[in-house]
Amino acid sequence: EVQLVESGGNLVQPGGSLRLSCAASGFSFTNYWMSWVRQAPGKGLEWVANIKGDESASYQVDSVKGRFSISRDNTKNSLYLQMNSLRAEDTAIYYCTRVRDSNDVSDYWGQGTLVTVSS
Amino acid sequence: EIVLTQSPATLSLSPGERATLSCRASQSVSTYLAWYQQKPGQAPRLLIYDASNRATGIPARFSGSGSGTDFTLTISSLEPEDFAVYYCQHRKGFGPGTKVDFK
Numbered sequence: 001e002v003q004l005v006e007s008g009g010n011l012v013q014p015g016g017s018l019r020l021s022c023a024a025s026g027f028s029f030t031n032y033w034m035s036w037v038r039q040a041p042g043k044g045l046e047w048v049a050n051i052k053g054d055e056s057a058s059y060q061v062d063s064v065k066g067r068f069s070i071s072r073d074n075t076k077n078s079l080y081l082q083m084n085s086l087r088a089e090d091t092a093i094y095y096c097t098r099v100r101d102s103n104d105v106s107d108y109w110g111q112g113t114l115v116t117v118s119s
Numbered sequence: 120e121i122v123l124t125q126s127p128a129t130l131s132l133s134p135g136e137r138a139t140l141s142c143r144a145s146q147s148v149s150t151y152l153a154w155y156q157q158k159p160g161q162a163p164r165l166l167i168y169d170a171s172n173r174a175t176g177i178p179a180r181f182s183g184s185g186s187g188t189d190f191t192l193t194i195s196s197l198e199p200e201d202f203a204v205y206y207c208q209h210r211k212g213f214g215p216g217t218k219v220d221f222k
Contacts, residue, residue, distance in 0.1 A: 037163075044214075044215050045155075045163065045213040047211040059211075095162055103168075103209075103210055104208070105153045105208070106163075106165060107165050107168075107175075108165075109162035109163055111161075
């Protein structure tokens with residue numbers, strides 16, 4: 001059974017940093033692109049970043065470029081999102097997802113972890 | 120950048136009725152379109168990929184159609200558990216969602 005379990009969400013002040021983690025199990029982790037998708041309170045879904053299985057490529061949405069960094073540790077079947085210079089507009093539930101194909105379709109989602117940026 | 124629009128914003132129906140949700144792309148996306156269902160307090164769930172292929176475990180009452188710029192998600196007969204928000208997606212973009220609620 002595919003499982004994705006996020007952790008690391010918290011309340012952080014504007015300008016602060018946070019590192020999200022996602023523990024994956026039930027599938028061959030290195031064979032899949034993985035992504036982070038976020039959802040601000042009461043709003044829709046926003047794709048944030050993804051990373052190839054062998055870590056050779058990664059992409060981020062323009063609004064987080066230079067502030068967020070996606071990475072993975074294939075020895076630990078884990079995905080990460082390092083978030084720096086956080087802003088109020090980064091407040092959201094962050095979902096870890098497994099990407100099923102080259103069209104960024106996410107076939108499995110974690111339960112999400114809440115990041116709140118506020119003073 | 121391709122923009123996805125969904126209509127209607129809210130669809131009020133009763134159990135047993137047919138639901139027809141629309142997603143329109145600002146330019147052709149071929150058949151590279153997915154649909155997700157999200158219930159309150161839950162993560163999204165993949166329903167349809169490549170416009171018309173049901174994901175694993177998705178009931179047959181859910182079907183997707185369309186190509187190019189116009190796509191439809193149809194729920195043939197609404198079950199109580201189908202009342203939720205539905206999002207379409209093309210690559211890294213999502214539509215704003217359609218909420219299906221009780222009439």
